[in-house]
Amino acid sequence: MPDTSRNDHSLAGAPIRIEEVRKVYGDNVVLDDVSLDIEAGEFLTLLGASGSGKSTLLNIIAGFIRSDGGRVQVDDRDLTSVPPHKRGLGMVFQHYALFPHMSVAENVGFALKRQKVRKEDVRRRVGEALEMVEMGDLGARRPADLSGGQQQRVALARAIVFRPRVLLMDEPLGALDKMLREQLQLELRRLHREMGITFVFVTHDQDEAITMSDRIALLREGQIVQVGSPSQLYDEPSCRYAAEFIGVSNLFSGSVQGGAFVDTVNARQYRLPDRFDAAGGLLMVRPERLGVTALGAAAPPTSCDVVEGTVIDCVYLGSDRSVHVRTDGGDELVSRTPVPRAPDGIATGARVNAFWEVRDARIFA
Amino acid sequence: MTAAAGTEQYLRRHTGSSGRSRLVRYLRVDSWGALVLPLLLFLLFVFVVPLVVMLQRSFTDPSVGLANYRAIFASSLYVRVLGNTFMISLMVTAVTLLLAYPYAYLMTIARPKWRMFMLGLVLVPFWTSILVRSFALILLLRDTGVLNTTAQDLGVIDGPITLIRTMQGVVFGMVQIALPFAVLPIYATMRTIDRRLLAAAEGMGDRPAGAFWRVFVPLSLPGVAAGGLLTFIQALGYYITPALLGGPKNTMIGELIVQQVSTVLRFGFAAALATMLLVTTMLLLALASKFLNLEKMLMGRS
């Protein structure tokens, strides 16, 4: 149970250690010996598609699902056999799960009442928590009278009012429209900074994960594919799945032979970056690292590798422009450039060179 | 929504609806499931065991064998009671469906406020004592009752017409009680019929009436079948209304059972009659459940 006597919001978060957690339903392995260390006070996102096991993992941390093997430790305390109501972890549920028969204030005060906190203190702390989510004057309302965004804030206030050292969130923004989502993403980050507690956030939305997290754990079919900061995941994906799940990627298939990557589709050879997987069969370049220049125009710098192709589409995106190119071997590439730096003379049907700095290429399996 | 997976799994596990293949697993009961035991045991002792004892009694009292059942079919009097029961139930079902169908149809096209009112009206018999209603019908229908005296005062008829203690009297009284059992399933079925189908039929050149008969009526038939079967099954076992509104010639099986117990104390014979009624009811129900989801119908309403 968290220390309830202190009233500043800078309580340190607790570290979470997940050790070889396993969950099986029938023949279906939902979590395949997953291990993960979450640092105290960090904002970690469990990212994955439907059925990746991310939500199951969160529910195992919360105690609603019993794992078939492995351990969950919070703050060096083994929680594996502790029932959910004795774990003291805050949680924001999908679709909020606000108690419809209670007012907002009663919802937020629920945990404090269970802890037998004095009435005046309950009132004060409920007020404070509602202030924190900017819902100070709506305590008397019923959940049904609130908008989706307001309900979300109440759910948040309810989860933090008892000052847990860990806050678990199961797709908390899933039901909101885009504008509100982005606003609440920023607010969640602010809340995370102010409270300093550990946030574990589940989402299937890669943009959301990149915007908010200190670190992302990418899950696929019950296994962790890669753990790292958003920029690590984006810039150094460990595999094709990671590369394609987060952001857009241009991929060339081939193999590393001698000192070069041999592109079998386009029958070309590319130079190798400083670090690469010698057994790798894919070379990846992110769209914003890929340049396009008309065939007759100035040649790309010599530090770049080049592949020829035909422009099949140009899309104006406001801040950026994207150019879609089909290589002569049949690969489809995307280049993305800020509008002011976008090259001239490129239209659908134009013959172009697509090029990238050798150091920007990534090679993996 | 994708991340619901974990929660869904939790819910599935705790609602026990996931398919398990092995028998041992199948027979396992969780702590929620165990909560059914008090009621199950209660009904077993208070409801099921007495029925079994009654069943057994029909074969053993006064002597072991089929004597009681033979006695039923040996007497033309008793056979007539069975015939009466069947005929009256059929008539009640027919009249009830004839009234219920247009009533339910009007409910589907009425505005919500009127629809609620019509629903409330048809549920009145649910909430008023069967005795009060039967008593009221007696006051209305008897020779010195409201209908006869009013008609005589107005000079429509010279002497009283016999309305009570007749087959018509019984049907008149029983239809009231049966109406909700027919209206509700018919209405439930009609409500699900896509009205655009009618428009489509008309759009393809059918006259409105033609579209109604060729599209709407066939689609509503499952509801009619359900309502009709429920009405018929219920009617078979009626006791109070036929006893009060029927004459000696319209005796139904329910009355005969009570009579045999209360006046001549032939328990075994009464038990045999009751067993026949029970078996008939169950057979009809089994038949009904072949093409109707009874559990859903019963659990789903209200």
Next chain:
Amino acid sequence: MTRILTRASLVLLAVLIGIYLLLPILVVVPMSLNNSSFLSFPPKDVSLRWYHNLIDDPTWLQSALSSLEVAALSALLAVVLGTLAALALVRGKLPFRGGITAVLLAPLIVPYVIVGLSAYIMFLRLGLTQTTLGFVLVHTSLAVPYVLINVSSGLVAVDRRLEMAAMNLGASPVQAFFRITLPMILPSVLAGALFAFIISWDEVVVAIFLAGPDLTTLPVKMWSGIRVQIDPTVAAVSSLALVVILLTFGLVGLTRLLQRIISRRATAALTKTGA
């Protein structure tokens, strides 16, 4: 044109059906205010004679009290057993679910004459005829499906995540049930209780089998007042019964309204002083 005619005849038919359903019970009230023992219509003199008769005859009051006791106990027992069973059916893992459900709902289907006869045969041996216990046992079994149906449908509508949320906030599973689930299904439970009470209060067929000089319920007393020769007192009882039903419904509506107002006020007060 034909469409309007069809509509008009439909409405006319519905009105006639409405009259058919309502008129009989509406006739009872003026009849009960009749001075004549033949209950002629229209009543020649208005009088409370039959109501006086009702009060003066202690057997009417006695049977009403017996009915009340039986109905209240049956409703209570049916609500407890039915709610538990509904929890099991909706949330539990059960083998033979279909079979069990069929047994639990069987009292809806089996004709009351059969229930009455079988209970009578059984209770004669056990000495339970003409006892409150005997009545309560059978009436509970007849009423329990209504509780089961009501509570199940209420329970299905409750999102299990709410209980998970409560547990996450420190409530034990038992607390979570009593603080979250029970308040949410309370209207269904109360509706089930109301159904159960009325089923028992009105029940006459089984009661005819089980009643006797030692214990008679109101419906049985009314039955004997109609069966052989019409006792005009029954008109008074019937009128009162109608009033009671109307009052019950009014009361249910009123309590729901009050409940809503009170809880609004309470939370308003709580937060006004707090924030």
